[in-house]
Amino acid sequence: MTPEADDRIPGPSERTAADSSGAVPPTVGQYARTYTSGPFTVVEVTGEIDLATAGFLSEHLDAATSRPGPDVLVDLRQVDFFDCSGLRELCRADTRARERGGRLRLVSDTPRLHRLLLASGLLRRFPPLAGIPE
Known part of the structure; x- marks a missing residue:
C-alpha cells in the first residue's frame, strides 16, 4: 500500500524551493508560519514553544533573517x-x-509574555508591539 499524496512528507526538493529573494522558505508546520505583510516578514507562532518545539520556530526565524536588511x-x-x-x-x-x-x-498583547521578558531582562531588547503595524 502506498501513502496518499496528502499523507506523505514533502521531499527535499519540495521543501527547499527558493523564493524571488533567494531565501529558502521553511516548511509550514503546526507551530509557525511565515508570510509577508507590507514591508515586514511576519513569523506567526502558535501553540507551545519549549525545548521540543523551538527548532520549528528556529527554521522560520532563520529563513526570515537570511537576507540583507530583514524587517521581521x-x-x-x-x-x-x-x-x-x-x-x-x-x-x-x-x-x-x-x-x-x-x-x-515582537508582537504580543499577553501580560504573561511581558512578565517573561521582564524577568529574563529582555524587555528592553524586545519591547512588544500590540499589533502588526501598517
Missing part, C-alpha cells in the same frame, strides 16, 4: 506557552537580523 515581526499573540528555549531562538534571530542591517520585533 514575530507574532506571539497565538502562543499558549513560551519558555527560555523560545527566548534563546529570538535572541539568536535578533542578533542575526542586526548583523545583516535589519531588525526583529
Whole structure:
C-alpha cells in the first residue's frame, strides 16, 4: 500500500524551493508560519514553544533573517506557552537580523509574555508591539 499524496512528507526538493529573494522558505508546520505583510516578514507562532518545539520556530526565524536588511515581526499573540528555549531562538534571530542591517520585533498583547521578558531582562531588547503595524 502506498501513502496518499496528502499523507506523505514533502521531499527535499519540495521543501527547499527558493523564493524571488533567494531565501529558502521553511516548511509550514503546526507551530509557525511565515508570510509577508507590507514591508515586514511576519513569523506567526502558535501553540507551545519549549525545548521540543523551538527548532520549528528556529527554521522560520532563520529563513526570515537570511537576507540583507530583514524587517521581521514575530507574532506571539497565538502562543499558549513560551519558555527560555523560545527566548534563546529570538535572541539568536535578533542578533542575526542586526548583523545583516535589519531588525526583529515582537508582537504580543499577553501580560504573561511581558512578565517573561521582564524577568529574563529582555524587555528592553524586545519591547512588544500590540499589533502588526501598517
